[in-house]
Amino acid sequence: MTTLAVECTGLVHRFGETVAVDHLDLQIAAGEVFGLLGPNGAGKTTTIRVLNTLLPAQQGSVRIFGLDIRRRALDVRRHLGYVPQQLSIEAALTGRQNVTWFARLFDVPRAERAARVDDALDAMDLLSVADRRAGSYSGGMIRRLELAQALVNRPDLLVLDEPTVGLDPIARAGVWERVRQMQADHGMTVLLTTHYMEEADELCDTVALMHHGRLQAVGSPTELRAGIGPEATLEDVFRRYAGAGLEDHSAEGVRNVRRSRTTARKLG
Amino acid sequence: MSVAVERPRASWAEPVRLLAVRTAALSTVELQKLRSDHTELFTRMVQPVLWLLVFGQIFSRIRAIPTGDLPYLAYLTPGILAQSALFVAIFFGIQIIWERDAGILTKVMVTPTPRAAIIMAKRSRRACAGSPRSWSSCRWRCCSGSRSPSTRSNCSPPPSPRAQRRLLRLPVHGDRRHRPDPRPADGRRPAHDDAAVLRLQRPLPIEIMPTWLQVISQVNPLTYLVNALRGLLVGPREPVGRLRCARRAAVLGIIGAASVMGKLVR
Ligand SMILES: Nc1ncnc2c1ncn2[C@@H]1O[C@H](COP(=O)(O)OP(=O)(O)OP(=O)(O)O)[C@@H](O)[C@H]1O
Ligand SMILES: [Mg+2]
Numbered sequence: 001m002t003t004l005a006v007e008c009t010g011l012v013h014r015f016g017e018t019v020a021v022d023h024l025d026l027q028i029a030a031g032e033v034f035g036l037l038g039p040n041g042a043g044k045t046t047t048i049r050v051l052n053t054l055l056p057a058q059q060g061s062v063r064i065f066g067l068d069i070r071r072r073a074l075d076v077r078r079h080l081g082y083v084p085q086q087l088s089i090e091a092a093l094t095g096r097q098n099v100t101w102f103a104r105l106f107d108v109p110r111a112e113r114a115a116r117v118d119d120a121l122d123a124m125d126l127l128s129v130a131d132r133r134a135g136s137y138s139g140g141m142i143r144r145l146e147l148a149q150a151l152v153n154r155p156d157l158l159v160l161d162e163p164t165v166g167l168d169p170i171a172r173a174g175v176w177e178r179v180r181q182m183q184a185d186h187g188m189t190v191l192l193t194t195h196y197m198e199e200a201d202e203l204c205d206t207v208a209l210m211h212h213g214r215l216q217a218v219g220s221p222t223e224l225r226a227g228i229g230p231e232a233t234l235e236d237v238f239r240r241y242a243g244a245g246l247e248d249h250s251a252e253g254v255r256n257v258r259r260s261r262t263t264a265r266k267l268g
Numbered sequence: 269m270s271v272a273v274e275r276p277r278a279s280w281a282e283p284v285r286l287l288a289v290r291t292a293a294l295s296t297v298e299l300q301k302l303r304s305d306h307t308e309l310f311t312r313m314v315q316p317v318l319w320l321l322v323f324g325q326i327f328s329r330i331r332a333i334p335t336g337d338l339p340y341l342a343y344l345t346p347g348i349l350a351q352s353a354l355f356v357a358i359f360f361g362i363q364i365i366w367e368r369d370a371g372i373l374t375k376v377m378v379t380p381t382p383r384a385a386i387i388m389a390k391r392s393r394r395a396c397a398g399s400p401r402s403w404s405s406c407r408w409r410c411c412s413g414s415r416s417p418s419t420r421s422n423c424s425p426p427p428s429p430r431a432q433r434r435l436l437r438l439p440v441h442g443d444r445r446h447r448p449d450p451r452p453a454d455g456r457r458p459a460h461d462d463a464a465v466l467r468l469q470r471p472l473p474i475e476i477m478p479t480w481l482q483v484i485s486q487v488n489p490l491t492y493l494v495n496a497l498r499g500l501l502v503g504p505r506e507p508v509g510r511l512r513c514a515r516r517a518a519v520l521g522i523i524g525a526a527s528v529m530g531k532l533v534r
Pocket of ligand 2: 045085
């Protein structure tokens, strides 16, 4: 029997009238790289925020490695590494201080702490600039620093919400290469969202297409492509399941676009 | 690869340990931020001195406010400190919102960190950022007091480090049910007569205020905080019960703030 990293049944989350997540059933096997795709406003971030205990599961049940997120939120968090959609580092601190801070928040033992922080920085190719203020880092470096923060506790489940938004192709490739390396080294489960189909195709073992808060299709990229046609790309799959009704939610679109632009602007 | 299994629940000591170590970790970060920005310490030091300089000097010259046998500057200092504490509290409240918008708070809240630790760490930064402020206003008040022979005798020595720490730990919230205690306490200055003691229990001589202001000052928690500060700084020493009341209000404030942290990031 495969261990489930995430097991989510009938999950519902509403913001007032808006149903952001609508009776979502989701299963992610331990050790796989799972991509959650979908248009703006599909409910990807909301799903991730429920899974990592930031939002309450209003309806349905969610288990992370068998732990109920309602009753064992603190224990669930011990298994998580999280990189939010928004850029979020302490610009006034150095790269090393930023990572050490998270090592302490995750109870990395004091004796191992310095070595673990250096390992995480090294894995993200930041060791040489570790003592520089994070505020002086480039966008790609900030993202890698965030990954180092998320990886310093060697999480069992790494959650990445659009980690490559606003990055140039080289920086993007750099981020993915390192995620893949860490995943291979530590065998952790990775849950990511992205709008770059080719990335999802290349990186993910399983892909789920979300639209209007529901999963429209789940499978390996190969299976999903085959379901459309011999020459189909993941983008065709995306258009097939999410293309309809894309123009329906212009009001929330403004908010989402604004948020993405803010992130892109910060990334410089 | 390590995968979680259902573990038995940790003992009651675990949350206490967690609160202590996380508060320490977050406080370290707050102090590192403070160290990287010296202007914050400097500006906080200057502000109360300006208040004392402008208000203190003018009002002590015109002698319009009856403060008993206490020089006006000494009388004013606790109020200025309380006001500064309030400003710092407001500033840190705003800062938490910035951190939420910057996504930093979100990330911290996905770590195994009790919400109360985040608030406690902010408090410790507030205390550190405020210490030059209290030091500067106390020093300045004493220095300026010693220039005038009429006030020197009444100017109490600067508070001991312990008293300063106590001051800084004082919250800006107060217990609204608490009414001023007219009992003269064991004073550092036995020379105070009862009337002076009564006047000292108030942030400003309430008798000279319009009635509506008198009502507000009676229900304003800051009134009681200022009383406690004044008791510590210039005597008569505050009854222990009042300080305990302030501490209790701080605990309530932390619990209240921690309970809305979740809502804040949503
Ligand atoms: N805090 C909030 N208050 C009100 N509505 C919200 C809030 N957060 C999200 N929503 C709404 O919930 C829905 C899902 O939003 P969500 O951010 O999860 O989408 P997403 O799939 O992550 O989009 P994107 O790809 O643009 O990041 C949208 O309709 C959005 O407007
Ligand atoms: Mg999103």
